[in-house]
Amino acid sequence: MSIRMLVLVVIPPLVGVGIGYLAGGRLAGFWAIRIRGLWLLWLAAGLQVAHYYVPLVREFVSDRAMLAVVFAPVLLWLGVNLRHWPAGLRIAGAAIVLGAALNAVAIGLNGRMPYSPAAADAAGLRAGITTPKNVPAGDGTRLSYLGDIIPIAPLKKVVSLGDLLISGGSCAVVALAMRRHRRESGTAQETRTPIPVGGDL
């Protein structure tokens, strides 16, 4: 994974942390909502890395099968957590699911995620290159507007509408989870339950 990709993926949760603090929340809010099964996300990330960098995987597993293999642990993670989360967090989680679904449709219909050569050019990337995950959009591309069409020039990346929903959703999950700390503390104060000071981040 390149440094630019790393920056791109860490921005949404970090922005969520900033918004969470501005809204009076604390990272301790994560313990209030209990996020379960984070290992599923790392499993999906490991499978994605394998698809990118292990030629043997690409040789034996079709792109569409890999789509299911990578998406399944993430959707399972969302399924495990969403039913326990409060309404606001469920909406944020639903945005992530919708974003994933839009990306899955684009990838499923085209084999790989189509990207706009014009957007790639605008982002400073060489247009026309096929990667393990992306293929340039052309006349035969289906639902190309769901593909990577939004250039992020400073990071030399092109993202999709689904990516924006996933980013916004994960940002909102962090911010809303942090605000749970304030609510839990308020409830604790009302019931005169002692609040532990140590450990609040």
Next chain:
Amino acid sequence: MTATISWRRVVLAVFTLASLATLLYTIGAPHTHGG
């Protein structure tokens, strides 16, 4: 009264945020050359 930082919670918070960061890498598919 002094607020102390629980490093266990710091590590868990970083782990949680890092886990959420993988979302865009897995179910998102930003176009890039070379992954």
